[in-house]
Amino acid sequence: MKLYLVPTPIGNLEDITLRAINVLKSVDAILAEDTRTSGVLLRHLAISKPLHSYHIFNEHQTVQRIIAQLKSGKTIALISDAGTPAISDPGFLLVRECIKADVPVECLPGATAFVPALVASGLPADRFTFEGFLPHKKGRQTRLTELSGEERTMIFYESPHRLLKTLEQFSQTFGPDRPASVSRELTKLYEETVRGTLQEIIAYFAEKAIKGELVICVQGK
Template sequence: MKLYLVPTPIGNLDDITLRAIKVLQSVDAILAEDTRTSGVLLRHLTISKPLHSYHIFNEHQTVQRLVNQLKEGKTLALVSDAGTPGISDPGFLLVRECIKNEIPVECLPGPTAFVPALVNSGLPNDRFTFEGFLPHKKGRQTRLSELAGEERTMVFYESPHRLLKTLQQFADLFGSDRPASVSRELTKMFEETQRGSLSELIAYFAQKTIKGEIVICVQGRKGGKGKDAGKAFENEDDDDE
């Protein structure tokens, strides 16, 4: 009876750990955010195990059933599409219920996108705040307002189609000369990290077709007061998704 949280490669399949392979080979079943994506990895590793869907849209409905299976003695592994379960991916609810029910939980070390992006950014990484994905609409201005005076390096996840808009909001809020970096396609063939001021990054990505998973790192404030976050939303499009 145990739940394993198993990090999976964020791009390069060779980044799977030996221990992760052993766990995936040993469990009774594997819970996957996307069974198609995880199926590719399992076939690559020649692992054949029952694969069940567990994602943001069904986790509330399936948590109790999974807890019951674990109580019956099952050993399960939870994986996300890429990276560590629970980091901007489903996992928290199941872990919390397992702890409530005194079911052992073990999280393996392994890949997650924000760590290599932060270390590779060249920005201070002794102290940082991981913000994940910002809210698309409701709560976005509030969240950014809270970060206006943040002195630690800030780390964000973003989708390709929202990158330019987010960088512009950061420039309006933090100042266009604030140092930052954008990493995309980490560990993959077309991995790229661009470093510079927010204005330089906006100019660079405005000329490109943007693809891939993205991590943005922004240097924290160095003295002085934070700007008014409301200015970053003066041209906000309420219909943007």
């Protein structure tokens, strides 16, 4: 009886750990955010285990059934499409319910996008705040206002079609001369980290077709 949280590669498939492979081979079942995406990885690793869907739209409906399976003695691994489960992905609710039900939880160390982005940014990494995705509409401006006085390096996730709008809002909130970086396609063939002031980064991406998931780091006040 145990829930394993298993990080999966954010791009380069070689970033899976030996321990992660062994755990995925040993469990009774695997919960995946998108079974099609995870199916590709599992086939690559020659792992054949029952694969069940667990995502933000069904987690409230399925969590108690999963707890019951764990309580019956099964071992289950939770993976997300990329990176560490529960970091801007489903997982928190299941972990919380496992703890309530006295089901052991073990989280393996492994890939997550914001750590390499922060380290490669050249911004102070001794103290930082991970903000993930900002609210799209309601509460967005309130959150930015709260962060205007933040002294630690701030880390955000963003999608390609929102990048320029978000950078413009950051420029208005933190000032156009605030040092920042944008990392995209981390660990993949076209990995890129762009560093400079917010104004310089906006000018750079205004001339580009923006693809891939993005991590934005902004220096604190």
